[in-house]
Amino acid sequence: MTTTLTDRYVHAATRWLPGGSRSEVEAELRERIEDTLAARGSSADAERQVLEEMGDPLLVAVDYTGREPRLIGPRLFMPWLRLLVLLLAIVPPIAAAGHVIGGLTSGDAIASTLIGSLGVAFGAAIQVAFWVTVVFAVLDWTGALEGEDVESWTVDKLPSPSKPGQSYADTIASVVFLAVTAGLLIWQQTGSPFHADGDSIPVLDPALWSWWIPVVLVLLALEIGFTVWVHLKGWTWAAAAINAVIALAFAAVTLPALSDGDFLNPALVEHLEWNASTVDTVLQWTIAGVVLVTVWEIVDGFLKARRALA
Structure with a gap:
């Protein structure tokens, strides 16, 4: 077309x-x-x-x-948006790369360095968004550029219509989060920050490798594939239903494992000197978190489908 x-x-x-x-x-x-x-x-x-x-x-x-942008007026909105998108595409990756290089040259653990780089990138993005917005808001409020030809508009600056699916930013964020989650499940077995007698103590019960962890890794892979599919095809009622099925499948395999009380590694519980009450509290809060996330995932999927088809 x-x-x-x-x-x-x-x-x-x-x-x-x-x-x-x-x-x-x-x-x-x-x-x-x-x-x-x-x-x-x-x-x-x-x-x-x-x-x-x-x-x-x-x-x-x-x-x-009849509704103007409140924080930054329409005269400076597009210059602000273009500069913000450009800087967000450049600064956070450079900051994250610098953190990784610094961590590796200092001999830090690779896993902790990579995880830390995500925090550095997020912090850099927040700083960029804040300061760019502050500068443009001040320029707009004070009228410092009043009368200046801030940005002459031509049809050559028209963007191409977006694809039917979700944005690249949402897709990349989802895929990165899912990949990091899968990596953490594997890493906690050998790279756990908890040690005893020089050996790392896995966070989760090693017995979960017999069924729960492999099933969850498969579900995460399906979720990544689904995320890419939604990016290409867009949110529909069918996509929302598939999203609900995946969310319910994760809850269906996770909640029983948490309820059995054998989710955390007994060696870790002993190392942390947690009593039965503490372990039960941690598991109960985790169960509540899984339920809330599952409900939100399902509701959010149907809301996105409704907005996309409106």
């Missing part, structure tokens, strides 16, 4: 709007463009000229909805 300049313009104008008003603004804006083009001959040159005359699609969307 060929994407026209009008398609890209309407997408740029409505992609930040909530689902309830997006379809209405899209229909009105498309009708406005088509009517204007019909009066000018509907040629490619006429289409480009009409869109250039309409100006920045974000400002057009503001006119339709």
